[in-house]
Structures are given as C-alpha cells and as structure tokens.
C-alpha cells in the first residue's frame with residue numbers, strides 16, 4: 001500500500017508513491033488536496049519553493065492527524081537560490097513556510113550548468129544534512145554528466161535524482177548510472193501530464209488487468225524501481241493512482257511499455273534550462 005517504501009542509500013525509507021503538487025494553487029486548493037491525499041493514505045508529498053504553495057501544504061500538515069514521523073515531505077531549492085549562503089537561507093524559508101523543523105528530502109531543482117553553482121550549492125546541502133535538518137538530500141533533473149561532476153568532488157552522493165520519466169522518456173542509461181551509484185530515481189510527470197491516456201498499448205494492458213492507464217503507469221514505475229509522484233487534486237483520482245498494489249505487470253508487458261520510448265520530453269532539457 002501507500003506505506004510501502006524503498007530504502008535510500010542512508011537507510012531512510014521513502015514511499016514508492018507520493019502526491020505531486022506542481023501547479024496546485026497555494027491556499028485552500030493545495031491545503032484540501034494534501035489533506036485529501038493524506039486521508040486517502042498518502043504519506044509522501046512533493047512540493048518546491050517555486051511552486052509557491054509550501055504555505056498551504058504546511059497548513060494541511062498541521063490540520064491532519066498523522067504524526068510527523070510518518071510523513072515524507074520533499075521540497076526543492078529554486079535555481080535563483082543556488083550558491084552556499086543563499087541555499088542555507090532558502091532552506092530556512094522553505095522550512096518556515098511549511099511550518100516544519102526538518103524536511104525528509106531536499107532537492108536541487110535543476111543543475112543550471114551555465115551558472116556553475118550546483119557544486120557549491122551541494123556543500124550547503126551536505127551541511128544541512130549533517131545538521132540533521134533534512135533526512136536525505138538529492139538532486140532533480142541531473143544528467144549523468146552533472147551527477148559525475150557532483151559525485152567526484154563531494155563527500156555525499158545524492159540519494160535521489162528526480163527526473164522526467166514516463167514511457168515516452170524511459171531514461172535507460174541514466175537509470176543504469178543511478179543504480180550503479182545507489183541513487184534512487186524518482187519520476188516526475190509520471191503520467192506525461194495526461195498525454196498517454198489514449199495510447200493503445202497501454203489501454204490494452206490496462207484492460208487486461210481491469211485497471212486504468214494511470215494505474216498501469218504508476219505500477220510500471222514501481223516495477224521499474226522508480227519512485228513516483230502523480231499529481232491530482234481530485235480525491236477519486238488520488239485513490240485510483242494509489243490503488244496499484246493488487247496487480248503485477250508481466251515481464252512481457254513491462255517490455256512492451258519500455259518499447260514505447262521516444263526520448264521525448266514534456267519539460268525542458270536540463271542541459272540548457274536556466275530560468276531564474
């Protein structure tokens with residue numbers, strides 16, 4: 001179920017399935033979505049400072065009756081805040097908006113290679129980790145070349161890399177590299193933002209299991225060893241996306257889904273994305 005977890009390199013348990021809240025409005029909308037998710041059994045919530053909704057997420061965490069240690073809260077450092085001192089400052093602001101005294105996972109949102117600040121930023125992440133203000137640290141949208149640079153000059157290897165991942169972008173070489181370095185891959189836009197629901201291969205597999213395409217996608221993530229955070233603000237869809245622990249895709253079905261790969265992104269290319 002939704003309490004089922006994977007163990008990160010440092011032993012911290014991270015739920016396989018969480019709720020993403022990208023583009024969910026701060027205030028009542030995000031507050032209600034997070035409350036609904038947690039009441040439906042979700043324990044993991046993925047936000048980011050740039051989503052502008054950490055305050056509403058924090059209000060929801062206060063409103064629910066689940067002990068803090070059972071929750072897994074992720075946020076991300078925005079590009080404009082990269083750099084040592086600015087990272088420490090941005091982290092404190094994130095904690096304050098969320099109303100928390102620690103995070104479960106903090107991610108560098110994008111590498112922004114042209115700014116050349118992600119290594120310095122990582123020094124601050126290592127400090128936050130050593131001070132136990134965050135239980136695990138990682139990155140997002142890092143390609144193999146960025147990971148290599150970071151690992152070479154660092155004491156701590158990122159525990160997670162959250163990247164765009166769905167059947168049109170299966171990230172085989174990057175996942176292989178991450179497996180070799182004990183970096184847990186996490187999928188963003190696991191439903192390709194709704195662009196895969198009329199795919200015939202997925203529809204046929206879904207029908208065979210009496211499941212929806214969304215459920216097949218979430219199940220494919222888990223069986224691929226990838227943590228996943230589908231987004232919805234509708235309770236029935238949150239429940240649907242989490243109801244994936246009572247069936248298994250066959251080896252053949254996994255293969256058929258993997259063969260849908262087109263190396264096609266919905267999001268920007270991390271090598272050039274430099275929005276501040």
Ligand code: NAD
Pocket residue numbers: 019020021022023046047109140141162163187188189190191192193194212214215229230231232233237238240241267
């Ligand atoms: P997604 O792939 O999760 O798709 C969400 C869309 O699918 C929404 O429009 C939703 O209404 C619809 N949907 C959800 N469940 C459905 C269902 N069962 N049936 C039909 N439609 C359904 O897209 P996303 O929000 O881009 O990605 C998920 C999360 O990943 C985000 O909320 C965010 O937390 C994270 N993310 C991170 C980055 C990053 O750079 N690190 C970038 C994008 C997203």
